[in-house]
Amino acid sequence: MTTIPAKIALGTWAWGDTPEGQVFGNYLTADDLKPVVTAAMAAGFNLWDTAYAYGSGESESKLGELLQDYPRDSYQLSTKFTPQMAAGDSDHEVADMLEGSLKRLHTDTIDIYWIHNPADVEKWTPQLIPLVQSGKIKRVGVSNHNLAQIKRANEILGEAGIQISAVQNHFSLLYRSSEEAGIIDYCKQHDITFFGYMVLEQGLLTGRYNVDNPLPAGSMRASVYNEVLPQVTALNDGLKAIGAKQDASAAEVATAYALAKGVTPIVGVTKAKYMPSETKALALKLSDSDINRLEELATAANVNTKGSWEAPMA
Template sequence: MMTTTPKIALGTWAWGDTPDGQVFGNHLTATDLKPVVDDAMAAGLTLWDTAYAYGSGASEDKLGDLLQDYPRDSYQLSTKFTPQMAAGDSDHEVADMLAGSLKRLHTDYIDIYWIHNPADVEKWTPQLIPLLQSGQIKRVGVSNHNLAQIKRANEILGEAGFQVSAVQNHFSLLYRSSEEAGIIDYCREHDITFFAYMVLEQGLLSGRFDVDHPLPAGSMRASVYNEVLPQVSALTAGLQEIGAAQGASAAEVATAYAIAKGTTPIIGVTKAKYIPSEAKAMALTLTPADIKRLEDLAQAANVDTKGSWEAPMA
């Protein structure tokens, strides 16, 4: 079984967008995504992050079908239990949702299984224990949890001889609350992998969008980010300038920043042409001066990118 965590995980949130593309402004088919999987696997990007919540299983369906061409031990799967999507009429809600995910992903185990948010740490965390004991899940993660909730989940699992081995929170140049709250330090001290999602803020920090080239009209990300494009222009210019010295793009520098901060970025990739970009991001070196400059520019942008689903970390 593969146990090494790549420096970058690939996210499939956008793979399960609604048919009208209301979240990301796109509608992806398995045919569209096959080159992404093939090129990623060839590049050694073998950790795939999904969730039942991404299109009510649509993302898992596509990912599971596309990975059937590869031996199960050649990749890792990360998927999630979302409390708000539980049926509410069973004592085994986590196992029930996991069963659906296993079927859609064509596997009999998940490498990292997450509690998607801290709706009820006391209720849901214990339900992970029999799944760990049976081998249906290999590692446990908690997502969108604050430090106290992470510690409590760790206590509950610890009573059965297990531990939280991964945390997945929103982290980017524009949103560093998990660092400010001491979560990243806690993860480092307890051998917990910190996965950073929305590192590029759904494309805002990719360098592909500006006031004259806004995010796709009508999408949810456009409604959130287009109005702040003027505020982040200096930051994206800084990302581009630092990247130019190493032949890298703004997106690659923003990703390299998250790696430099001790996190494992989850990057949503919807086109195969972006796979080489992830390899470049993993190879970039940012100096302390680069990091300080970027953080100063991000602070000056004065943009709050906390998601509507998130509680404050600090």
């Protein structure tokens, strides 16, 4: 397996949806998702991003089951410690949550292990050190951290000769807070891979949804995004127009935009038919005028897509 970072990671947040708790509005079984894994691995997309928080282990369990058909060195695993889900009664809670993830994913090592949010940088960051030293974690990442918190985590890890190698924050045309706060530049300067989640805003920037065809009723994403569909009409039209010049979809252009910004997109995948789009997005070349036009349309949309779990980056 190559050690070169993947240019696109595959997100499995939606895989954690259960019949009782719908974030995306589409409960999927391992059988439903098997064609996705087959198509992704065949196309060379082998970095899978998950978390215990995605359905309290549901996403990890499905992913771990489906990847058993492949040699461990043919794919990379990214999962997370979520402070708010720690049991609260152990001095080794990061290690405890990691052990559960290792079992569900049927592996003895995680390629990138993240602190999911900066609930307590001083408390949780040091607990990563022995896990790296033991070989259970290959790379350390922090998610939803602002620049000061990233730097502080790096200082703590640096005392043991370890460096953050990945940052994962919300990034899209509609939410560029990490760019504005200087986080992406910091990552470039320090050889840190910046991963952007929600680059398509859970489907809002795919061109598939509009006022007449809203996001699935009853889902969390519908409650957040359906009311702003009129505001993003022009942006989605712009994505389609730019894509038409290269026979590309709105989603492919939105993904290519993130790539052009130096971001490694984490793209949620639930259907095998969408895998060729990721290959197409990698090949797209957006001009400076394309990028400027998209940013103008995004600003004009005047939509705040900051998640309820996110703190401001600046």
